[in-house]
Amino acid sequence: MPELPEVETIRRQLDGALGGRRVVEAGSHPSAKFTPARDVTGARLVAAGRRGKFLLLGTDDGRELVIHLGMTGALSFHPRPDIEGDPYLRAWWRLEATDGRREISETMLFHDVRRFGRIRVVAAGEYETIPALAAAGPEPFDPDLDGRRLWLNLSKSRRRLKTQLLSQRPIAGVGNIYADEALWLAGISPFTTSIGLARATRLLEALRQVLGQGIDNGGTTFRDYRNLAGGSGSNQTALAVYGRAGAPCLRCGVTLRSAVLDARTTTWCPACQRR
Numbered sequence: 001m002p003e004l005p006e007v008e009t010i011r012r013q014l015d016g017a018l019g020g021r022r023v024v025e026a027g028s029h030p031s032a033k034f035t036p037a038r039d040v041t042g043a044r045l046v047a048a049g050r051r052g053k054f055l056l057l058g059t060d061d062g063r064e065l066v067i068h069l070g071m072t073g074a075l076s077f078h079p080r081p082d083i084e085g086d087p088y089l090r091a092w093w094r095l096e097a098t099d100g101r102r103e104i105s106e107t108m109l110f111h112d113v114r115r116f117g118r119i120r121v122v123a124a125g126e127y128e129t130i131p132a133l134a135a136a137g138p139e140p141f142d143p144d145l146d147g148r149r150l151w152l153n154l155s156k157s158r159r160r161l162k163t164q165l166l167s168q169r170p171i172a173g174v175g176n177i178y179a180d181e182a183l184w185l186a187g188i189s190p191f192t193t194s195i196g197l198a199r200a201t202r203l204l205e206a207l208r209q210v211l212g213q214g215i216d217n218g219g220t221t222f223r224d225y226r227n228l229a230g231g232s233g234s235n236q237t238a239l240a241v242y243g244r245a246g247a248p249c250l251r252c253g254v255t256l257r258s259a260v261l262d263a264r265t266t267t268w269c270p271a272c273q274r275r
Protein backbone atom coordinates (compact mmCIF):
# COMPACT_ATOMS: atom_id res chain seq x y z
CA MET A 1 0.00 0.00 0.00
CA PRO A 2 1.39 3.41 -0.86
CA GLU A 3 2.63 5.27 2.23
CA LEU A 4 3.87 8.83 2.61
CA PRO A 5 7.01 8.52 0.41
CA GLU A 6 5.08 6.92 -2.46
CA VAL A 7 2.23 9.45 -2.32
CA GLU A 8 4.71 12.32 -1.99
CA THR A 9 6.60 11.09 -5.06
CA ILE A 10 3.34 11.15 -7.05
CA ARG A 11 2.39 14.54 -5.61
CA ARG A 12 5.65 16.09 -6.77
CA GLN A 13 5.15 14.72 -10.28
CA LEU A 14 1.51 15.89 -10.36
CA ASP A 15 2.43 19.38 -9.22
CA GLY A 16 4.40 19.85 -12.40
CA ALA A 17 1.89 18.08 -14.64
CA LEU A 18 -1.40 19.75 -13.66
CA GLY A 19 -0.35 23.34 -14.24
CA GLY A 20 -3.77 24.87 -13.60
CA ARG A 21 -5.34 23.02 -16.50
CA ARG A 22 -9.13 22.80 -16.70
CA VAL A 23 -11.02 19.51 -16.44
CA VAL A 24 -12.89 19.48 -19.76
CA GLU A 25 -14.69 16.21 -19.10
CA ALA A 26 -14.61 13.53 -16.39
CA GLY A 27 -16.01 10.08 -15.83
CA SER A 28 -15.87 7.21 -13.40
CA HIS A 29 -16.79 3.67 -12.52
CA PRO A 30 -20.40 3.65 -11.16
CA SER A 31 -19.30 2.83 -7.59
CA ALA A 32 -19.85 5.67 -5.10
CA LYS A 33 -16.18 5.29 -4.18
CA PHE A 34 -15.29 6.87 -7.50
CA THR A 35 -18.28 8.90 -8.79
CA PRO A 36 -17.22 12.14 -7.01
CA ALA A 37 -14.40 12.28 -9.60
CA ARG A 38 -16.99 13.79 -11.98
CA ASP A 39 -17.75 16.72 -9.66
CA VAL A 40 -14.69 18.73 -10.69
CA THR A 41 -15.73 18.98 -14.35
CA GLY A 42 -15.17 22.57 -15.46
CA ALA A 43 -12.75 23.43 -12.65
CA ARG A 44 -9.03 24.04 -12.99
CA LEU A 45 -6.60 21.84 -11.06
CA VAL A 46 -4.25 24.40 -9.57
CA ALA A 47 -2.12 22.61 -6.97
CA ALA A 48 -1.13 19.16 -5.80
CA GLY A 49 -0.96 18.77 -2.03
CA ARG A 50 -0.69 15.82 0.30
CA ARG A 51 -1.81 15.02 3.82
CA GLY A 52 -0.63 11.67 5.18
CA LYS A 53 -1.42 9.16 2.44
CA PHE A 54 -4.07 11.37 0.78
CA LEU A 55 -3.50 13.38 -2.39
CA LEU A 56 -5.24 16.77 -2.32
CA LEU A 57 -5.68 18.37 -5.73
CA GLY A 58 -6.82 21.95 -5.25
CA THR A 59 -9.27 23.51 -7.71
CA ASP A 60 -9.66 27.17 -8.72
CA ASP A 61 -13.15 27.24 -7.14
CA GLY A 62 -12.02 26.54 -3.57
CA ARG A 63 -12.45 22.79 -3.48
CA GLU A 64 -10.17 19.79 -3.26
CA LEU A 65 -10.23 16.56 -5.22
CA VAL A 66 -9.12 14.07 -2.56
CA ILE A 67 -7.63 10.82 -3.81
CA HIS A 68 -6.66 7.86 -1.64
CA LEU A 69 -4.78 5.26 -3.65
CA GLY A 70 -5.82 2.35 -1.41
CA MET A 71 -3.73 -0.73 -2.12
CA THR A 72 -3.38 -0.72 -5.88
CA GLY A 73 -4.41 2.76 -7.03
CA ALA A 74 -2.22 4.52 -9.59
CA LEU A 75 -2.45 7.78 -11.52
CA SER A 76 -1.07 8.31 -15.00
CA PHE A 77 -1.51 10.52 -18.05
CA HIS A 78 -2.37 9.40 -21.56
CA PRO A 79 -3.14 11.41 -24.73
CA ARG A 80 -5.69 8.94 -26.14
CA PRO A 81 -6.78 6.41 -23.52
CA ASP A 82 -9.10 3.51 -24.26
CA ILE A 83 -11.80 4.47 -21.74
CA GLU A 84 -14.34 1.78 -22.64
CA GLY A 85 -11.92 -1.11 -23.05
CA ASP A 86 -9.94 -0.63 -19.84
CA PRO A 87 -11.22 -2.97 -17.08
CA TYR A 88 -9.28 -1.40 -14.18
CA LEU A 89 -9.91 2.25 -15.02
CA ARG A 90 -11.97 3.71 -12.13
CA ALA A 91 -11.92 7.43 -12.94
CA TRP A 92 -10.59 9.79 -15.57
CA TRP A 93 -10.28 13.52 -16.13
CA ARG A 94 -9.69 14.95 -19.59
CA LEU A 95 -7.61 18.07 -19.19
CA GLU A 96 -7.39 21.15 -21.34
CA ALA A 97 -4.13 21.18 -23.27
CA THR A 98 -1.30 23.24 -21.82
CA ASP A 99 -1.83 25.84 -24.56
CA GLY A 100 -5.61 25.78 -24.06
CA ARG A 101 -6.40 23.84 -27.22
CA ARG A 102 -8.90 21.06 -26.66
CA GLU A 103 -7.84 18.79 -29.49
CA ILE A 104 -4.42 17.98 -28.09
CA SER A 105 -5.57 17.48 -24.51
CA GLU A 106 -4.50 14.54 -22.41
CA THR A 107 -6.33 12.55 -19.78
CA MET A 108 -5.41 11.83 -16.18
CA LEU A 109 -6.33 8.24 -15.37
CA PHE A 110 -6.97 6.53 -12.05
CA HIS A 111 -6.49 2.78 -12.23
CA ASP A 112 -7.26 0.59 -9.21
CA VAL A 113 -7.31 -3.17 -9.68
CA ARG A 114 -8.49 -4.07 -6.18
CA ARG A 115 -10.77 -1.06 -5.66
CA PHE A 116 -9.64 -0.07 -2.16
CA GLY A 117 -9.05 3.46 -3.44
CA ARG A 118 -11.40 6.38 -2.78
CA ILE A 119 -12.18 9.69 -4.45
CA ARG A 120 -13.95 12.60 -2.75
CA VAL A 121 -14.50 16.28 -3.48
CA VAL A 122 -14.69 18.64 -0.48
CA ALA A 123 -14.46 22.33 0.30
CA ALA A 124 -10.73 22.98 0.71
CA GLY A 125 -9.53 21.94 4.14
CA GLU A 126 -12.90 20.56 5.30
CA TYR A 127 -12.48 16.87 5.92
CA GLU A 128 -15.34 15.94 8.28
CA THR A 129 -16.74 13.61 5.63
CA ILE A 130 -13.39 11.80 5.42
CA PRO A 131 -12.81 10.60 9.00
CA ALA A 132 -9.38 9.06 8.35
CA LEU A 133 -8.19 12.39 7.01
CA ALA A 134 -9.91 14.52 9.66
CA ALA A 135 -8.34 12.46 12.46
CA ALA A 136 -4.84 12.24 10.96
CA GLY A 137 -2.01 13.29 13.24
CA PRO A 138 0.71 15.81 12.38
CA GLU A 139 2.81 15.53 9.26
CA PRO A 140 6.16 13.88 10.03
CA PHE A 141 8.14 16.78 8.57
CA ASP A 142 6.04 19.50 10.23
CA PRO A 143 8.65 21.73 11.91
CA ASP A 144 6.25 22.19 14.87
CA LEU A 145 6.31 18.46 15.54
CA ASP A 146 8.91 17.47 18.11
CA GLY A 147 9.59 14.42 20.27
CA ARG A 148 7.45 15.79 23.08
CA ARG A 149 4.39 16.19 20.87
CA LEU A 150 4.79 12.70 19.42
CA TRP A 151 5.23 11.35 22.94
CA LEU A 152 2.04 13.11 24.11
CA ASN A 153 0.15 11.78 21.07
CA LEU A 154 1.37 8.24 21.75
CA SER A 155 0.50 8.56 25.44
CA LYS A 156 -3.21 8.89 24.62
CA SER A 157 -3.46 5.15 23.98
CA ARG A 158 -2.08 1.98 25.55
CA ARG A 159 -2.30 0.01 22.36
CA ARG A 160 0.87 -1.44 20.87
CA LEU A 161 3.21 1.10 19.36
CA LYS A 162 2.99 -0.27 15.83
CA THR A 163 -0.82 -0.38 16.00
CA GLN A 164 -0.79 3.27 17.01
CA LEU A 165 1.49 4.26 14.15
CA LEU A 166 -0.68 2.45 11.60
CA SER A 167 -3.77 4.24 12.98
CA GLN A 168 -2.37 7.55 11.56
CA ARG A 169 -3.45 9.33 14.75
CA PRO A 170 -0.14 10.08 16.53
CA ILE A 171 1.55 10.93 13.21
CA ALA A 172 0.31 10.79 9.60
CA GLY A 173 1.54 8.87 6.57
CA VAL A 174 3.26 5.87 8.19
CA GLY A 175 2.19 2.40 7.06
CA ASN A 176 3.50 -1.11 7.49
CA ILE A 177 6.85 -0.82 5.74
CA TYR A 178 8.04 2.48 7.20
CA ALA A 179 6.71 1.63 10.68
CA ASP A 180 8.81 -1.55 10.77
CA GLU A 181 11.86 0.30 9.46
CA ALA A 182 11.57 3.19 11.91
CA LEU A 183 10.96 0.97 14.94
CA TRP A 184 14.05 -1.07 14.04
CA LEU A 185 16.15 2.03 13.51
CA ALA A 186 15.02 3.45 16.87
CA GLY A 187 15.60 0.10 18.63
CA ILE A 188 12.03 -0.12 19.93
CA SER A 189 9.81 -3.22 19.91
CA PRO A 190 6.64 -2.90 17.82
CA PHE A 191 4.78 -4.59 20.70
CA THR A 192 5.67 -1.93 23.29
CA THR A 193 2.61 -0.27 24.76
CA SER A 194 4.29 2.72 26.40
CA ILE A 195 7.46 4.69 25.69
CA GLY A 196 9.06 7.65 27.42
CA LEU A 197 10.03 11.03 26.00
CA ALA A 198 13.57 9.93 25.09
CA ARG A 199 12.39 6.97 23.04
CA ALA A 200 9.60 9.00 21.42
CA THR A 201 12.21 11.55 20.35
CA ARG A 202 14.38 8.78 18.92
CA LEU A 203 11.36 7.32 17.14
CA LEU A 204 10.53 10.66 15.50
CA GLU A 205 14.12 10.99 14.28
CA ALA A 206 13.95 7.44 12.91
CA LEU A 207 10.61 8.07 11.19
CA ARG A 208 12.00 11.20 9.54
CA GLN A 209 15.07 9.31 8.42
CA VAL A 210 13.26 6.34 6.85
CA LEU A 211 10.50 8.47 5.28
CA GLY A 212 13.06 10.96 3.93
CA GLN A 213 15.10 8.13 2.47
CA GLY A 214 11.92 6.66 0.95
CA ILE A 215 11.15 9.99 -0.75
CA ASP A 216 14.76 10.31 -1.96
CA ASN A 217 14.46 6.83 -3.49
CA GLY A 218 11.13 7.60 -5.20
CA GLY A 219 9.19 5.21 -2.94
CA THR A 220 9.20 1.46 -2.35
CA THR A 221 7.91 -0.90 -5.04
CA PHE A 222 7.37 -4.56 -4.22
CA ARG A 223 4.55 -5.29 -6.60
CA ASP A 224 1.96 -2.64 -7.30
CA TYR A 225 3.28 0.82 -6.59
CA ARG A 226 4.06 2.89 -9.68
CA ASN A 227 4.77 6.58 -9.96
CA LEU A 228 3.01 8.93 -12.37
CA ALA A 229 5.26 7.90 -15.24
CA GLY A 230 4.64 4.19 -14.61
CA GLY A 231 8.09 3.76 -13.06
CA SER A 232 9.04 1.93 -9.86
CA GLY A 233 10.64 3.29 -6.72
CA SER A 234 14.01 1.96 -5.59
CA ASN A 235 13.66 2.07 -1.81
CA GLN A 236 12.97 -1.69 -1.61
CA THR A 237 16.72 -2.24 -1.86
CA ALA A 238 17.36 0.01 1.16
CA LEU A 239 15.09 -1.70 3.70
CA ALA A 240 16.66 -3.10 6.88
CA VAL A 241 13.85 -5.28 8.25
CA TYR A 242 10.72 -5.26 6.10
CA GLY A 243 10.68 -8.45 4.01
CA ARG A 244 13.85 -9.78 5.72
CA ALA A 245 12.38 -12.15 8.36
CA GLY A 246 14.76 -15.08 8.86
CA ALA A 247 17.79 -13.06 7.75
CA PRO A 248 20.34 -11.66 10.21
CA CYS A 249 19.76 -8.24 11.80
CA LEU A 250 22.02 -5.71 10.09
CA ARG A 251 22.90 -4.24 13.50
CA CYS A 252 23.42 -7.24 15.79
CA GLY A 253 23.32 -10.36 13.59
CA VAL A 254 20.44 -12.05 15.45
CA THR A 255 17.82 -13.64 13.17
CA LEU A 256 14.92 -11.26 12.43
CA ARG A 257 11.49 -12.54 13.34
CA SER A 258 8.05 -11.89 11.92
CA ALA A 259 4.53 -12.17 13.30
CA VAL A 260 1.08 -11.04 12.29
CA LEU A 261 -0.01 -7.90 14.12
CA ASP A 262 -3.26 -6.16 13.13
CA ALA A 263 -3.51 -8.52 10.14
CA ARG A 264 -0.20 -7.20 8.80
CA THR A 265 3.19 -8.90 8.84
CA THR A 266 5.52 -7.24 11.33
CA THR A 267 9.25 -7.91 11.15
CA TRP A 268 11.59 -7.04 14.01
CA CYS A 269 14.83 -7.95 15.75
CA PRO A 270 14.14 -9.74 19.04
CA ALA A 271 17.56 -8.74 20.40
CA CYS A 272 18.02 -5.03 19.70
CA GLN A 273 14.40 -3.79 19.65
CA ARG A 274 13.43 -3.50 23.29
CA ARG A 275 9.99 -3.40 24.88
Ligand SMILES: [Zn+2]
Pocket residue numbers: 249250251252253254269270271272273
Ligand atom coordinates in the same frame (compact mmCIF):
# COMPACT_ATOMS: atom_id res chain seq x y z
ZN1 LIG B 1 19.33 -6.67 16.08
